Amino acid sequence: MKVDFTHVNNKRRKILNAIIRSSFEAIDPYESVLNSIEIEGDWLLICGNKYNLQQLHRIFLTGLGKAVVPMAAGVVEKLGGRIHSGIIISKHQIKEWDIPNNIKLLIGSHPIPSKQSITSAKELINFVEKTNASDLIINLISGGGSALVSQPITPITIEDLGIFTKLLLESGAKIQEINTIRKHIDEIKGGGLAKKAGSTPMESLIISDVLGDDISMIASGPTSADHTTFNNAWEIIEKYGIEGKIPESIVQTLTDGVKGKIDETLKTGDEILKSKHNHVICSLSEGIKSAQKTARSLGFKTQVISSCVVGEAREVGKVFGTILKSIVTTDLVLPRPCIIIAGGETTVTVTGKGKGGRNQEIAFGAMTTIQGVEDCAVIALATDGEDGPTDAAGAIVTGSTLSEAETLGLNPDLYGSKNDTYAFFDQLNCLIRTGSTGTNVNDLFFLLAF
Numbered sequence: 001m002k003v004d005f006t007h008v009n010n011k012r013r014k015i016l017n018a019i020i021r022s023s024f025e026a027i028d029p030y031e032s033v034l035n036s037i038e039i040e041g042d043w044l045l046i047c048g049n050k051y052n053l054q055q056l057h058r059i060f061l062t063g064l065g066k067a068v069v070p071m072a073a074g075v076v077e078k079l080g081g082r083i084h085s086g087i088i089i090s091k092h093q094i095k096e097w098d099i100p101n102n103i104k105l106l107i108g109s110h111p112i113p114s115k116q117s118i119t120s121a122k123e124l125i126n127f128v129e130k131t132n133a134s135d136l137i138i139n140l141i142s143g144g145g146s147a148l149v150s151q152p153i154t155p156i157t158i159e160d161l162g163i164f165t166k167l168l169l170e171s172g173a174k175i176q177e178i179n180t181i182r183k184h185i186d187e188i189k190g191g192g193l194a195k196k197a198g199s200t201p202m203e204s205l206i207i208s209d210v211l212g213d214d215i216s217m218i219a220s221g222p223t224s225a226d227h228t229t230f231n232n233a234w235e236i237i238e239k240y241g242i243e244g245k246i247p248e249s250i251v252q253t254l255t256d257g258v259k260g261k262i263d264e265t266l267k268t269g270d271e272i273l274k275s276k277h278n279h280v281i282c283s284l285s286e287g288i289k290s291a292q293k294t295a296r297s298l299g300f301k302t303q304v305i306s307s308c309v310v311g312e313a314r315e316v317g318k319v320f321g322t323i324l325k326s327i328v329t330t331d332l333v334l335p336r337p338c339i340i341i342a343g344g345e346t347t348v349t350v351t352g353k354g355k356g357g358r359n360q361e362i363a364f365g366a367m368t369t370i371q372g373v374e375d376c377a378v379i380a381l382a383t384d385g386e387d388g389p390t391d392a393a394g395a396i397v398t399g400s401t402l403s404e405a406e407t408l409g410l411n412p413d414l415y416g417s418k419n420d421t422y423a424f425f426d427q428l429n430c431l432i433r434t435g436s437t438g439t440n441v442n443d444l445f446f447l448l449a450f
Contacts, residue, residue, distance in 0.1 A: 012450060016379070016396075019294050019339070019446065026290035027383060027441050029067040029142065029207055030097075032282035033074025036205055037138075044079075046138065046203040047279040053082070057134035061086030061103055062124060064149045065142030065219055066384050066440040067207050069105070073097040075138055087127045088140065089120040089148050092436050108148030111169060111389070112162050121151040121188050128193065131200040133275070139193075139202050143209025143384070143440035145219025146179060151187040153253050153262070160247035161185075171240045172349035174310065175210065179220040183265050184233040185253050186220070191266025193222035194276045201275045208283040209384075209440045211308045211344060215278045224278050226265035230257030284343045284441040287383065291341050291444070300448075301338040309344025309445065313358040314416075316346050317365025320378050324366070324447045328373050336375075340447035348388075354420025357388025359443055363395035363430065364421045367412070373399035375450040381432050384440040390422050392431040394443070404428055 038045040042053050061075055061083050068088045076083065076099065086103035091110045099105055108117040131137060152161050164185075168178050183190030194202065202223060210217040215224045234254050237243055243251070256262050266272065284307050292302045305323075309316060323340060327333045334340070346358045356364075359380035366378040381387070381394030405412055405428060415424035425431045 015298055018298065019291050020381075020444075022294035023287040023291040023444055024383070024437060024439065027282055027284070027287040027439050028070070029282065029439050030070040030074045032207065033071050033140070033205055034077060036279065036281045037075065037078040039078065047205070047277075047281070049203060049277055051136055056136050057132075058084040058136075060084055060127075060131055060135060060137045061088070061140070062128060062137055063088040063140030064124070064145035064222070065140070065207070066091050066110070066144035067142035067438055068140050069094045069097045069099065070438045071140040071142065071205065071207070072099055072103060075140070076100060076103070087124055089124065089145075091144055091148060094436065094438055110144045110147040112165050113147045113150040113158065114162070115158055117148055117150040118152075118158055121149045124149060124193070125151065125188065125196050128197040128200070131197060133199040133201070135200050137197060137200055137202040139204040139223060141204055141219050141222065142207040143219065145222070146182050146189065149188055151192075153185055153187060156185055156247070156249045156253055160249045164246050164250050167242055167245055170350040171242060172312065172347045173236065173240055174347060175345060176214070176217050177236045179217050180228045181233045181236055182220045183226055183228060184230050184257055185250055188222055189220035190226040191221060191224055191272075194224070194266060194272050197276075198272070199275055202277070204276070204278045206278060206280045207439065207441060208280050209442050211310065211442065213280045213283050215280060223276055224266075225268040225270065225273060227268075229264060230254060230262070234258055282441065284383075287441060287444060288341055288343050291446070295339045295341070299337060301334045302341060303334055303338070304341045307343045309342050309346065311346055313346035313348045313361035314365035317362035317378070317380070318369050320362065320445065320447055321366035321369025324376050324378060324449060325370055325373055327447075327449045328376050336449045338449050342445040343442055344445070345442045348419070350419050352418035352420060354415065354418035355388075355390060355423060356419055356421035357382065357390055357392070357394070359387040359394030360390070360392065360421035360425060360431075361419070362445065363397045363425065364412075364416060367397040367401050370397070370399045371402040377448045379432070379446040379448070380443060381434070382443050383437060385434040385437040391433060392422065393434045394432045395421070395425045395430045396432055397430060401428060401430060
């Protein structure tokens with residue numbers, strides 16, 4: 001993967017490309033699956049769990065999420081004709097991956113679920129319900145699955161779900177909070193897919209896009225026990241003060257759940273879980289470690305400060321800018337050349353009607369803080385290549401970005417008040433465009449002092 005950093009000179013561009021490319025190679029979903037499956041004689045080994053191929057009736061492949069296509073290609077590479085059939089749901093049809101005809105590829109919607117998401121959920125449910133205890137389901141899960149596959153509890157409509165999801169995303173709620181609610185208004189989440197599969201053994205290979213790799217939160221935990229409750233879900237609604245804004249069908253569902261009129265999500269100890277195994281095979285930490293190794297090989301002093309960065313995106317950007325300014329002006333943190341590496345998932349409380357994403361907001365926050373500081377850069381990018389509802393993965397800013405904006409007559413306060421960071425950075429050639437990467441493990445942040 002190559003990113004054209006037009007905002008920096010050619011030598012530094014090559015350095016940045018090498019560091020970022022190494023991160024993405026380490027979080028490659030295809031390779032992660034290949035490393036998780038082995039065949040030894042008559043035995044199939046999946047993350048250490050053994051199945052006798054002679055005793056298995058059929059092997060099925062299912063999956064959901066932004067990384068599911070290359071993940072599925074990895075399973076096909078290992079098992080080939082041993083796969084009876086399958087169904088996977090992705091955001092994109094990635095042409096470079098060859099998926100055989102017996103595996104059906106459906107396309108869902110993200111970040112707002114649509115009728116496509118419901119159609120995909122119905123087909124997936126119907127598929128797993130036709131399996132039995134003599135079969136094996138290899139199930140693939142990655143980030144984005146919550147929106148791509150959705151079966152809202154009656155009487156919730158897809159229109160209600162869309163309104164609700166947009167409201168939550170714009171409220172500044174953390175992904176764990178959003179997924180807690182999703183699990184209690186959707187039949188497939190919170191262990192729902194495991195329930196639908198009944199007694200069929202299921203091995204779920206998971207690429208984590210959730211801080212701390214909590215499997216019950218990744219794609220809203222379709223195959224795992226859920227530790228949250230209807231009460232927790234309603235408390236989040238109250239926390240963000242949106243009780244009077246959400247559709248009545250969702251209010252009814254959650255309040256019925258609180259009153260015990262609707263069954264809780266799948267809990268630890270349930271008989272269903274005895275035949276279900278979940279394995280996190282790739283996460284953000286691998287990408288961070290690889291970036292650090294590459295940066296050191298290029299002569300940079302390095303420091304990883306966190307893989308769990310959270311908070312309001314623009315404020316996080318200001319903190320990043322302050323750290324970088326301290327490095328450049330005092331050398332107290334690290335001697336130059338150096339790179340600070342971090343990862344995480346911030347949030348944006350949307351107050352304007354502009355276009356952008358959390359990583360562009362981080363870069364926007366850092367821009368003012370590092371104004372006038374020479375030989376530095378802040379990079380924030382989404383590992384799936386899609387920052388918010390944009391075609392950019394994120395943005396890069398340097399100590400001259402703000403002055404360049406002023407030269408072009410761009411008013412940062414105006415763009416910032418509208419949450420219109422995409423239009424602002426697009427005019428400055430600061431956007432980072434990678435295209436869809438086929439993976440999804442949160443966001444990466446790089447603070448560089450050359």
